[in-house]
Amino acid sequence: MKRSITRREFIRETLAGAGLAVAITMTPLGARILSAKELASGEFAPGAWLKITPDELVTVYVAKSEMGQGISTSLPMLVAEELEADWKNVRFVFAPAADQYKDPVWGMQATGGSTSIRHLYEPLRLAGAAARELLIAAAAREWKVSAGECLAVNGIVRHGTTMKSITYGQLAGLAADLSPPAKPKLKSPRDFRFIGKDLPRLDVLDKVNGTAVFGIDVTIPGMLHAAIAHPPAFGARPTGYDEAAAGKVKGVKKVVAIDSGVAVCASSTAAARKGLAALQVRWDTGSSPQLTDESLRRQFRDALGEMGLVARNDGDVGTALAAAKTRLSATFELPFLAHVTMEPMNCT
């Protein structure tokens, strides 16, 4: 059962308990790392962007939608890079719908325009770097040495002179009470281990096993399933449907008229679809009855007879064509191609 959790539960879960959580809040002046005291005060509602737990796992909260573009791997890479994490211990969790996880440039939660890396490049690197400096500070305090003598590499902090070492998992609890640095130091790109490299994607196993949760896979206890009749033409409205016939289908609970059509709500998808078929919706001709596949085709064919926009003009085409021994002519027609994904549109 995949139950959605409340925002409060999520924050409590991620920021409480054993381990180190780094939260950043977005301000007009940029990302600001919150101290443990500020977190405890409850005044801020930060987004926890990463958490390190005693089991060595580094969990990165991904506040963007993974659609195959790979951000569930590349966003954790930004954190792992600065954190100097061991990549095999890095995991991701999708952040919930919450103000804390708004995109810092847009001020809302959305994924698009090829902006995920651009918008989160700085905040996520800062969060990783802050965690790295906190872990080093905790180790230095533990060993009673200066932080400058300690090095963080691949999930371990090492003391340069004595070669003592301690893992991030062991340090996480010890670092939780330290104040994070206001301006964490970022790595130079020439020292990058992950950014710019082809790492195995973190979401592949779930997708191969069939355990990845797509929108259509979300279930909530007691939920109903709805099937929707969409208009066959722009702006078309239902002129009538057989609500009683839909109601007779076992499992159908309610028929709901919506702005763009009619929906049948039922206890299962199969019942909803069967109820929809029983509705036998009749439609009016809509707002643009003259707009058909054929009218569009005719419009485009007619447009071929007009001068289009000149993209390039090399040499003297008129003369070359006139003088050509053989002239080849062809018309290519493409149907309307929708952006449709294999997963049908759905929501919960």
Next chain:
Amino acid sequence: MLTLTVNGKKYTVDVPPDTPLLWVLRDELKLTGTKYGCGQGQCGACTVQIDGKAKRSCITKVSEVKGKKIVTIEGLAESHPVKQAWVAEQVPQCGYCQPGQIMQAVTLLKEHPKPTDSQIDTAMAGNLCRCGTYQRIRKAINRASAAGGKGKKS
């Protein structure tokens, strides 16, 4: 009431006999690895194995699978050579079509352990991938074939 055998387990469900197997798997048994793409047997996202043969579960009535062995993507061990090949070649992009692709590929390799390009084309043609991972699917099938193809059920 109907009894089904899915991934080696017996389930009893209370659904009308003409219910598509796809929705029984997803809504009743909560096995959401098998996906809905078109509902018309045209895209392959709903592919499962019924008595060892690849079938589109969206157009298979649950009454038709009484007494038959159903295997879904969840029924293949993670160590299955086809799953392992899919991971090694990093095949999925969005991943939605992949359970269906894998179930179809598993059946192909059972019938043709060393498939030719043409046999791969024919077997896999009914599994659509809007992200266009076809070349990686082919690579993974060939990789699994080289590794021995068949595997244990989980």
